[in-house]
Amino acid sequence: MSAQPVHGHRYDRPRVPRTIGGISGALRGARRAQFFAELLEAEQGPELNNVLTTWWGRAMLDTDPDRDRVHEAAEAGTLPVTTMDEVIRRRQRLIAS
Known part of the structure; x- marks a missing residue:
């Protein structure tokens, strides 16, 4: 990813x-x-x-x-979700690179 x-x-x-x-x-x-x-x-x-x-x-x-696409996915229940821990890990990797 x-x-x-x-x-x-x-x-x-x-x-x-x-x-x-x-x-x-x-x-x-x-x-x-x-x-x-x-x-x-x-x-x-x-x-x-x-x-x-x-x-x-x-x-x-x-x-x-991507506003319209994200809104449609949210209403359809198909918007990808993640945990706060994963968000923090991704940000830390981004900062480190």
């Missing part, structure tokens, strides 16, 4: 920049409006950081090239 990314994604440059512009550019329609509503209500500091982090994660999921 290979630990290489399927899409040739570079980990030093995320698909969605962790900026207000990057996040809003990746979101569409009502999701973008909801992001801006939460952003405008957040106070500078931890609250604003939480809004940005939460919505960055949603934007990354929204822009995943």
